[in-house]
Amino acid sequence: MDPTKESELFNKGLEIRREVLGAAHVNRSLDAADDFTAPVQRLVTEYCWGEIWGRPGLPREMRSVINLAMLSALNRPHEVRLHVRGAINNGLSRETIQEIILQVAIYCGVPAALDSMKVCAEVFKEMDAEAATAAE
Incomplete structure (x- = not known):
């Protein structure tokens, strides 16, 4: 997945995900994504990490x-x-x-x-x- 082609929410989630889990783990997960698994990586990054972990509450x-x-x-x-x-x-x-x-x-x-x-x-x-x- 190319972060330059992703949504603002994806990029926010990517930043948080890397800070919490470590860049090496996140990069391995994204690099291993293929046509079948890329949608779940996008979903997790945008909504789990960008939307939920990114909330201020x-x-x-x-x-x-x-x-x-x-x-x-x-x-x-x-x-x-x-x-x-x-x-x-x-x-x-x-x-x-x-x-x-x-x-x-x-x-x-x-x-x-x-x-x-x-x-x-x-x-x-x-x-x-x-x-x-x-x-x-």
């Missing part, structure tokens, strides 16, 4: 709290993995993320919380390894 940190809780409750580990990094980028601490998952355990079920806790721990290990490599 909630700070990004709060949106990350909500997303982690909902994605954990829905038992969507792939999306939890993605949004753990986004939550860290938005200022949440590992302890806050842990508390979110514990809350999910009580209100949405232990199996979903266990899956999300495992994913969070894996992401934290990856991030620690990336930080150690960058420090060398």
Whole structure:
């Protein structure tokens, strides 16, 4: 997808999406889009990131709290993995993320919380390894 040919809402969403999830991830997602998957990438970028994440009513940190809780409750580990990094980028601490998952355990079920806790721990290990490599 060529951002120069996209709508203002798409470009707003693209900026927010890159800030939260990281440019490398977003670029991989968009570069991998083909004729079949490009419409969903456009939809997600415009409406999820441009319209919803771009609204002023909630700070990004709060949106990350909500997303982690909902994605954990829905038992969507792939999306939890993605949004753990986004939550860290938005200022949440590992302890806050842990508390979110514990809350999910009580209100949405232990199996979903266990899956999300495992994913969070894996992401934290990856991030620690990336930080150690960058420090060398």
